Amino acid sequence: MDRFPEAFKxxxxxxxxxxIETFMQLRLAFGSWAxxxxxxxxxxxxxxxxxxARLRLxxxxxxxxxxVRGKPHVRYRDVRTGRFIEKPF
Structure with a gap:
């Protein structure tokens, strides 16, 4: 992750x-480029x-x-709205 910002620049x-309007478009474009x-x-x-998130996509x-009740749970939060969402993929 240390070298990722350099590659993204x-x-x-x-x-x-x-x-690019959505995260999925960004993911596909970056995967194609890399x-x-x-x-x-x-x-x-x-x-x-x-x-x-920096690009506000x-x-x-x-x-x-x-x-929750003493047990750790992994959740996903939408960056724009701040609400919890289902697993993205």
Whole structure:
């Protein structure tokens, strides 16, 4: 994740990210640009999600761990609305 912002800056120079409207479009465009080096692991998707949140794209989400009745649960929160959503993928 340390080198991801550098790669995303190179991606922004090549691809017009202003025309991308949703997180899924960003994910597909970045995967196409990165080629075989793009393996959609949890860390890479979260790093891409951070960039999507910075760009304020629709469908961007944030993974959170909350405690309900003493047990940790993983939940996903929509960045725009702040509401919990179902698992994005």
């Amino acid at each position: 190179r991606f922004e120079k090549v691809v017009a990210v202003e025309e 080629g075989r080096k793009w393996v959609p692991t949890e860390r890479q998707i979260e790093a891409l999600n951070v960039e999507a 629709e469908g961007a989400w944030r993974r959170e761990t909350i405690v």
